Amino acid sequence: MPAAKPIDPDDLVIHVLNVGFGDNILLEFPVDDSGKRSYGLVDCYNSKKTKGYLEKLIQKRPGRSHLRFVCATHPHLDHIKGIRSILTDATYCPEEFWESGFRHNSVTYQKILEALSENKIRMVRVSSGMEQYFGKVRITVLSPSVALRNRYATYGVDMNNASVVLRLEHHSEDVLLMAAREYKGNTSLEAERKAGQSVVILAGDAEFDSWAQISQEYPKRERTSKHDPLVKRMVNYLSCAVVKVAHHGSMHSAPLDIYEKMKPELGVVSSKQRRSKREGDRQTLERGLFPHQTSTIALEECDAEILTTDGSHDSQKKTGTGANQTTTEKPGSVVVVVPPGGKARWKKLKDKVKTIPDPPTKV
Numbered sequence: 001m002p003a004a005k006p007i008d009p010d011d012l013v014i015h016v017l018n019v020g021f022g023d024n025i026l027l028e029f030p031v032d033d034s035g036k037r038s039y040g041l042v043d044c045y046n047s048k049k050t051k052g053y054l055e056k057l058i059q060k061r062p063g064r065s066h067l068r069f070v071c072a073t074h075p076h077l078d079h080i081k082g083i084r085s086i087l088t089d090a091t092y093c094p095e096e097f098w099e100s101g102f103r104h105n106s107v108t109y110q111k112i113l114e115a116l117s118e119n120k121i122r123m124v125r126v127s128s129g130m131e132q133y134f135g136k137v138r139i140t141v142l143s144p145s146v147a148l149r150n151r152y153a154t155y156g157v158d159m160n161n162a163s164v165v166l167r168l169e170h171h172s173e174d175v176l177l178m179a180a181r182e183y184k185g186n187t188s189l190e191a192e193r194k195a196g197q198s199v200v201i202l203a204g205d206a207e208f209d210s211w212a213q214i215s216q217e218y219p220k221r222e223r224t225s226k227h228d229p230l231v232k233r234m235v236n237y238l239s240c241a242v243v244k245v246a247h248h249g250s251m252h253s254a255p256l257d258i259y260e261k262m263k264p265e266l267g268v269v270s271s272k273q274r275r276s277k278r279e280g281d282r283q284t285l286e287r288g289l290f291p292h293q294t295s296t297i298a299l300e301e302c303d304a305e306i307l308t309t310d311g312s313h314d315s316q317k318k319t320g321t322g323a324n325q326t327t328t329e330k331p332g333s334v335v336v337v338v339p340p341g342g343k344a345r346w347k348k349l350k351d352k353v354k355t356i357p358d359p360p361t362k363v
Contacts, residue, residue: 004347004362005337007061009035012137012170012338013363014200016244017053018309018331019046020353021272022078025202025244026054027168028061029068029134030340037063038134041094042071042166042202047082051092052356060359067094068134069124072112073164073204075104080112087115094121100144101125102162126164128217136340138175140167143206145213160247163204165214167240170198172341197343199239200336201262203246203254211258214238241344242266242336249308251294259302266346267299268334269308272353307334307348314348337363 007013013028022045029038039057044050058065070087072080086092097116103109116123127149130141143165171178206214218237238261246253249269259267296313299306306315314329332349351357 002345004360005345006362007337007360008339009037009061010136010340012168012340014168014242014336014338015053015057015359016268016270016309016334016336017046017049018333018349018351018353019049019270020310021248022046022081023073023204023244023248023270024050024082025270026050026057028057028063029137030170032135035062037061038068039063040068040071040134041086043073043079043204044070044082044086045078045080046353047085049354049356050082050086051089053359054092056356057359060361065091067092069096069098069132070094071098071126071164071166072100073202074100074102074159074162075106075109075112076159076205077106077108079205080108084108084111084115087112087119087121093119096122096124098124098126098164100162100164101127101149102144102159104159128214133175136171136174138169138171140169141165142167142201142214142218143210145217148210148213158207158209160205160207160252161209163206163210163246165204165206165210165246166202167237168200168202168338170338170340197241198338198341200242200244200338200344201238201240201264202244205247205250206254207247207250207252208255211254215258215261236261238262240264241338242268242346245269245295245299249295253295254298256298256301259298259304263302264299264304265344266305266307266336267295268336269295269306269313271308271312272310307346309333333357335360335363 009031015026017024023043024045025042027040031037126141128141128143128145132139144162240262243262243264245267248271296306311329311331330350332351334348336344336346338344345363347360347363349357
C-alpha cells in the first residue's frame with residue numbers, strides 16, 4: 001500500500017460507517033469560503049454512531065454541524081432506522097431531506113414524515129437527472145427514473161429497485177463556473193473521459209430493474225468538440241473510482257456488465273454475515289443471509305479491490321503483481337478521500353459495530 005497522505009481542506013471525504021447489516025454514509029464536503037466543512041448523510045441505520053463520529057469529525061476538522069441534507073435511498077429499516085433521531089436533533093438537523101418518493105406504511109417511515117413537518121425541514125423528491133452543487137462537488141441522481149416511479153406507483157412496489165442512486169464527482173474548480181464555460185463549447189473531452197477517477201457512486205439497494213433503466217438513460221456516448229468535430233471520443237457516465245456496492249453485496253444487486261461499465265478501483269460492501277443453523281441428526285446447516293459471492297466475483301473480474309465492513313471478504317492488490325489477494329480481515333468502517341479532479345484513495349478503520357472510531361487525518 002502507498003504511504004498515507006494527509007487529508008487536505010479541498011478533499012471530498014466519504015465515510016462508510018460499520019453499522020452491521022445496514023447503510024450509514026457520511027459525506028464530508030471540502031471547506032467553503034469561511035474555511036469550514038459541511039456534511040451530508042446518505043442513509044442512517046445507527047444514529048448514535050453517526051452523531052458520535054460526526055462530533056469527532058468536527059473537532060478534528062472544523063465544520064458546520066447542521067447537515068446540508070439527509071438522503072434516505074429507500075424506506076427499508078436497515079437504511080432509515082436512525083434518521084428520525086437525526087432530524088429531531090437541534091445540533092445536526094438538516095436543511096433538506098431527500099427521498100425517492102416511494103411511500104411505505106411502516107411506523108418508522110411515518111415518524112420520519114412527522115419529524116419533517118414538526119421541524120420544518122424541506123423535503124425533496126429526487127429523480128434521475130437531478131443535480132445539486134456543493135462548490136466543486138456535483139451530485140447527480142442516477143435513479144429512480146420517472147419511468148420506474150410510474151411503474152411502481154403503488155405500495156407493494158419493489159422497494160429496492162426504487163432506491164436513490166447518487167453519483168458524486170469532485171472537480172478542480174467550481175461546478176457552476178465550469179458548466180458556464182462548457183456551454184460556450186470550451187470543454188476538454190479528454191478531461192471528461194478521465195473524470196471517473198474522481199467519481200464515487202453510492203448505489204443504495206438498487207437491483208436489476210434499476211440498473212437497466214440507468215443504462216438506458218446514461219449510455220456511453222460519442223462526444224465531439226465544437227472546435228474539432230472530427231474527433232469523437234466515448235464518454236462513460238457510469239465510470240467511477242469507487243462504488244458503494246448495492247444491496248449489501250446481494251446476488252440481486254448489479255450484474256457484471258454494470259461493473260464492466262463502471263470499472264471501479266474499489267467496491268465497498270456494507271454488510272454483516274448473519275448465519276442461521278439447523279441441527280439434524282449428525283449435520284449442521286449454515287446459510288449466509290446475503291452471500292457476497294456474486295458481487296465479489298463480478299468486481300474481481302473487473303480488477304477492483306473489495307472492502308467489506310464486516311471483514312468477511314476483503315480483496316486487495318498484491319504488491320508488485322497487480323493481482324488480487326483475498327483475505328478475511330477485521331471489521332471496520334471505510335474512509336474514501338477524493339482530491340479535486342484527482343485519484344481517489346482509501347483506508348479501512350478497525351472499529352466494531354458498537355464502537356465509534358477516530359476519524360483519520362491521513363489516508
